[in-house]
Amino acid sequence: MAQTINTEVTRTDARRKVTGTATYAADETPSGMLHGALVCSAIAVGQVTAIDTSAAESEPGVVAVFTHETLPDYKTVKGFYAGGPGSSSFWPMEGTDIRYAGQPVAYVVAETAAAARRGADLVNVTYQEADGSIHMDPEDSFVVGAGEDSEGMVLTKGDLQAGLDEAAQTVDMTFTTPFQHHNPMEMFSATAEWRGDRLTVWMPSQSVRTLRHGIAGAYGLPETSVRVISPFVGGAFGSKAGITPYAMLTIAAAKGVGAPVRLIVTRPQMYTVATFRPESRQQFRLGADAQGRLTAFEHVEIAQTPQFGEIVNPGTHITRAMYACPNIHTEQRLARSDTNSGGFMRAPNEMQTFFGLESAMDELAWKLGMDPVELRRVNDTMTHPTEDVPFSSRSLMESYDAVSNSFGWDQRGREIGSMTDGDWLVGYGCATATYPTNILASNARVRAQGTGNAYVELAAHDVGTGTYTIMAQIAAARLGLPVEAVDVVMGEADLPVAPISGGSTTAASAGSAVHDACVKIAQQLATQISGMSEGPLSGVDPSRITLDDGTLRGPDGQSQSVMEALQMIPEGEIEVVGTFRHPALTDQLIKATFSGGYGTAGPVTPEFAMFAFGAEMVEVRIHKYTHEIRVPRIHSAFAAGTWLNRKTAHSQLMGGMIWGISSALHEVTETDKPRSRFLNANIAEYLVPVNADIREVRVEMLEEQDDYVNPLGVKGIGEIGIVGTAAAIGNAIYHATGKRLTALPMTISDVLST
Amino acid sequence: MPKTPPDLRRPGVSRRGFLQGSSVVAGSLGIAAGAAQAQDSMPSAEARTITMNVNGKVRSLSVEPRTTLVEALRDTLGMTGTKIGCNQGQCGACTVLLNGMRVNSCLTLAVMAEGAEVVTVEGLADPNGDLHPMQAAFAENDAFQCGYCTPGQIMSAIACIDEGHAGDEAEIREYMSGNLCRCGAYPNIVAAIVQVRDSQQG
Numbered sequence: 001m002a003q004t005i006n007t008e009v010t011r012t013d014a015r016r017k018v019t020g021t022a023t024y025a026a027d028e029t030p031s032g033m034l035h036g037a038l039v040c041s042a043i044a045v046g047q048v049t050a051i052d053t054s055a056a057e058s059e060p061g062v063v064a065v066f067t068h069e070t071l072p073d074y075k076t077v078k079g080f081y082a083g084g085p086g087s088s089s090f091w092p093m094e095g096t097d098i099r100y101a102g103q104p105v106a107y108v109v110a111e112t113a114a115a116a117r118r119g120a121d122l123v124n125v126t127y128q129e130a131d132g133s134i135h136m137d138p139e140d141s142f143v144v145g146a147g148e149d150s151e152g153m154v155l156t157k158g159d160l161q162a163g164l165d166e167a168a169q170t171v172d173m174t175f176t177t178p179f180q181h182h183n184p185m186e187m188f189s190a191t192a193e194w195r196g197d198r199l200t201v202w203m204p205s206q207s208v209r210t211l212r213h214g215i216a217g218a219y220g221l222p223e224t225s226v227r228v229i230s231p232f233v234g235g236a237f238g239s240k241a242g243i244t245p246y247a248m249l250t251i252a253a254a255k256g257v258g259a260p261v262r263l264i265v266t267r268p269q270m271y272t273v274a275t276f277r278p279e280s281r282q283q284f285r286l287g288a289d290a291q292g293r294l295t296a297f298e299h300v301e302i303a304q305t306p307q308f309g310e311i312v313n314p315g316t317h318i319t320r321a322m323y324a325c326p327n328i329h330t331e332q333r334l335a336r337s338d339t340n341s342g343g344f345m346r347a348p349n350e351m352q353t354f355f356g357l358e359s360a361m362d363e364l365a366w367k368l369g370m371d372p373v374e375l376r377r378v379n380d381t382m383t384h385p386t387e388d389v390p391f392s393s394r395s396l397m398e399s400y401d402a403v404s405n406s407f408g409w410d411q412r413g414r415e416i417g418s419m420t421d422g423d424w425l426v427g428y429g430c431a432t433a434t435y436p437t438n439i440l441a442s443n444a445r446v447r448a449q450g451t452g453n454a455y456v457e458l459a460a461h462d463v464g465t466g467t468y469t470i471m472a473q474i475a476a477a478r479l480g481l482p483v484e485a486v487d488v489v490m491g492e493a494d495l496p497v498a499p500i501s502g503g504s505t506t507a508a509s510a511g512s513a514v515h516d517a518c519v520k521i522a523q524q525l526a527t528q529i530s531g532m533s534e535g536p537l538s539g540v541d542p543s544r545i546t547l548d549d550g551t552l553r554g555p556d557g558q559s560q561s562v563m564e565a566l567q568m569i570p571e572g573e574i575e576v577v578g579t580f581r582h583p584a585l586t587d588q589l590i591k592a593t594f595s596g597g598y599g600t601a602g603p604v605t606p607e608f609a610m611f612a613f614g615a616e617m618v619e620v621r622i623h624k625y626t627h628e629i630r631v632p633r634i635h636s637a638f639a640a641g642t643w644l645n646r647k648t649a650h651s652q653l654m655g656g657m658i659w660g661i662s663s664a665l666h667e668v669t670e671t672d673k674p675r676s677r678f679l680n681a682n683i684a685e686y687l688v689p690v691n692a693d694i695r696e697v698r699v700e701m702l703e704e705q706d707d708y709v710n711p712l713g714v715k716g717i718g719e720i721g722i723v724g725t726a727a728a729i730g731n732a733i734y735h736a737t738g739k740r741l742t743a744l745p746m747t748i749s750d751v752l753s754t
Numbered sequence: 755m756p757k758t759p760p761d762l763r764r765p766g767v768s769r770r771g772f773l774q775g776s777s778v779v780a781g782s783l784g785i786a787a788g789a790a791q792a793q794d795s796m797p798s799a800e801a802r803t804i805t806m807n808v809n810g811k812v813r814s815l816s817v818e819p820r821t822t823l824v825e826a827l828r829d830t831l832g833m834t835g836t837k838i839g840c841n842q843g844q845c846g847a848c849t850v851l852l853n854g855m856r857v858n859s860c861l862t863l864a865v866m867a868e869g870a871e872v873v874t875v876e877g878l879a880d881p882n883g884d885l886h887p888m889q890a891a892f893a894e895n896d897a898f899q900c901g902y903c904t905p906g907q908i909m910s911a912i913a914c915i916d917e918g919h920a921g922d923e924a925e926i927r928e929y930m931s932g933n934l935c936r937c938g939a940y941p942n943i944v945a946a947i948v949q950v951r952d953s954q955q956g
Contacts, residue, residue: 015885024837060798651939655938688934691927691935691940
């Protein structure tokens with residue numbers, strides 16, 4: 001039996017993806033389907049005063065034009081951050097209020113996509129415009145919640161001022177990060193088909209059960225009447241989690257016309273009808289003694305939130321877990337502006353906060369005259385700095401040592417600007433990455449057959465992460481089967497409960513439920529075969545029979561393969577539902593997940609703090625005359641418990657680092673301040689790396705054992721890759737030029753003007 | 755890379771400044787047009803019948819002049835292997851081969867393919883099920899994650915070698931830069947193309 005865990009396994013869905021037979025939501029065409037198109041608001045704040053639909057309605061092919069006055073009614077649902085299933089707590093086309101630019105104001109249904117687009121262009125909307133601002137005013141911010149609250153939005157430990165006073169060196173720095181949009185390659189879409197009071201929705205989703213819960217609630221239907229199907233998702237990164245207005249509008253329009261309707265949201269509309277990464281300001285004050293030990297740590301994060309909701313991605317909860325320090329103060333603040341709801345975009349608490357923290361740490365190292373790696377080593381800790389519990393495992397310095405070796409950190413020049421290559425200034429930079437190990441309840445159904453195959457079913461998702469493959473690997477390893485003998489079915493709300501694919505949780509939580517199902521199959525099998533008159537385990541106490549990856553073993557060396565044992569029982573197969581209920585999951589959290597929500601425990605439990613760690617090192621080259629910034633190589637090392645699949649895990653970490661390069665040097669949603677709207681709302685002017693932007697990317701995956709996080713010892717890895725990259729690049733730019741850049745993205749003009 | 759390089763001789767004029775400046779113009783144009791959406795759609799017109807060879811099969815289909823090739827493939831012929839990632843020629847997800855040349859099928863009108871040979875991702879594997887070497891190399895090298903840009907990447911990769919633009923990794927990166935991959939599989943895409951190029955030369 002070849003090894004199936006902690007090895008390189010080609011994706012089980014690879015063939016479907018390279019032949020064009022993987023079916024994404026918009027590839028489904030129910031019989032008689034019509035096409036939808038959105039008309040979106042041309043103003044940001046104000047009122048709709050009139051909508052003239054006559055030209056659109058007389059356009060050939062147009063079937064219907066819905067406005068707030070004519071769209072079939074449904075009950076709106078609460079937004080995600082208010083504990084509901086919605087992507088926003090404000091629902092467009094409920095009335096005449098305009099709260100953000102690009103808000104849907106009308107919905108056209110037509111026989112073809114081209115006719116729907118034409119119809120949408122012919123809808124004439126008249127507005128009364130009011131003043132707005134797309135940017136927050138950080139000077140007008142407020143603390144989330146009620147100050148010193150149980151969620152730790154404001155936290156004070158020790159005496160910050162005393163720590164600053166006693167420090168040998170201090171830094172006081174403010175960083176800014178911009179609005180960013182996820183821009184998955186797959187455009188948002190929804191296809192809705194009503195048959196009486198039964199509804200089927202095809203929609204790319206990170207949480208099919210959240211969608212079903214929200215839709216059923218909106219129409220007062222039992223959840224069994226609603227099917228939500230999303231077998232393949234063309235990238236999500238946080239943008240396809242909650243139920244969005246465009247989905248609700250499509251479902252209502254399909255009800256209104258009495259035929260299935262498919263909406264493909266246009267790329268420009270994707271910037272306003274769903275969520276984004278809010279802009280932020282990160283304020284850090286650090287102090288350290290002459291040996292580099294931190295004496296003071298302050299982080300105040302101010303993040304943008306809409307007028308009608310509070311979008312809280314608490315980055316201070318993560319930064320304060322990073323380094324030992326006796327005097328700590330953190331504050332999580334928000335400031336309002338006129339946008340749709342932001343949300344979570346890959347490493348929503350970490351990307352922007354670690355750009356600040358790790359840049360400030362680098363500045364501190366220069367002031368102290370220390371190697372920045374040594375500054376991290378001096379402040380490394382095996383105990384959470386504010387929660388007084390040990391880390392379940394923490395391999396930060398092992399990561400630094402591994403990446404230093406791979407990168408050649410010892411070749412780094414000691415002085416600023418000391419490394420050149422022809423007309424290029426060369427700089428090396430490093431930064432820490434971490435990501436919390438979040439825990440969610442999950443179930444999974446496994447059916448093992450003595451004929452040598454197995455079926456795994458759960459309402460999880462493969463958003464490109466490799467979930468189909470790792471679920472098959474886990475079952476294959478436990479049952480003693482080749483990976484290709486395991487069929488995995490996911491992406492449907494009707495399947496056994498599995499959590500939202502967010503917060504890097506699926507492999508750990510849903511994977512542990514698959515593992516548990518296989519253990520239960522073995523237990524049931526042990527009971528049956530020990531009671532039989534023949535066989536190697538006949539008469540053995542079943543409680544003393546253990547599962548050893550495909551083999552049942554008795555206490556005295558007796559053994560039988562799971563597949564042989566299955567052939568002995570009359571059914572020839574066993575089907576069970578496995579569960580994952582980590583001890584840290586309270587009844588309330590389990591209830592939240594089982595009712596379609598996000599009942600996450602961790603990363604801090606009463607016993608341990610659970611995080612994955614890593615370190616990144618980059619080389620930048622800045623042209624002496626043009627100031628062009630290049631990243632010829634980026635190396636990293638990560639430790640995140642057990643690696644399930646070294647091929648797909650490598651891709652996730654590498655992809656995360658490329659996202660980090662993107663955040664550092666490319667991505668920004670530009671704004672039109674006078675008109676309070678996003679400006680570069682397309683995938684050419686919203687810059688993301690192209691192939692030519694990416695050179696050498698090297699990832700080392702360290703071995704780490706963690707028996708506390710879950711039975712598999714897995715920590716999530718979907719997001720950690722992005723976390724340290726922007727700071728590492730900024731620190732390398734500083735090393736090359738002596739210019740400290742404090743705003744993302746870092747551009748040629750920033751190098752010129754700083 | 756910035757599409758509009760900053761003017762280095764004029765301090766204060768950054769890419770951001772340029773875009774914000776032009777936005778004011780665009781904004782006022784939008785209002786002057788009566789606050790309707792930007793008009794980029796085409797009017798309807800009588801459908802006509804065109805014939806093209808798709809993956810070796812002659813297909814006749816009725817399309818409006820405004821129908822794009824990708825809509826004809828997906829909506830009229832039901833061939834959904836070709837994906838739409840932006841519908842405005844920016845991402846390359848819809849890349850197909852038109853008479854052997856790679857094109858964005860969202861920027862190509864179906865009527866322009868009258869009499870042409872079109873090859874899509876569905877036309878690459880051997881009828882016996884064997885994958886095209888580029889498909890196999892993409893699978894083996896994990897040259898994708900979500901898989902959505904993959905049909906376009908594979909069509910582009912085949913053309914990249916056929917055009918003679920796969921000389922070294924830098925050239926491959928340059929000539930594959932019309933196909934965006936948001937998951938960040940670029941290094942693995944290059945590795946897949948190198949592998950196929952070397953096996954063809956071998």
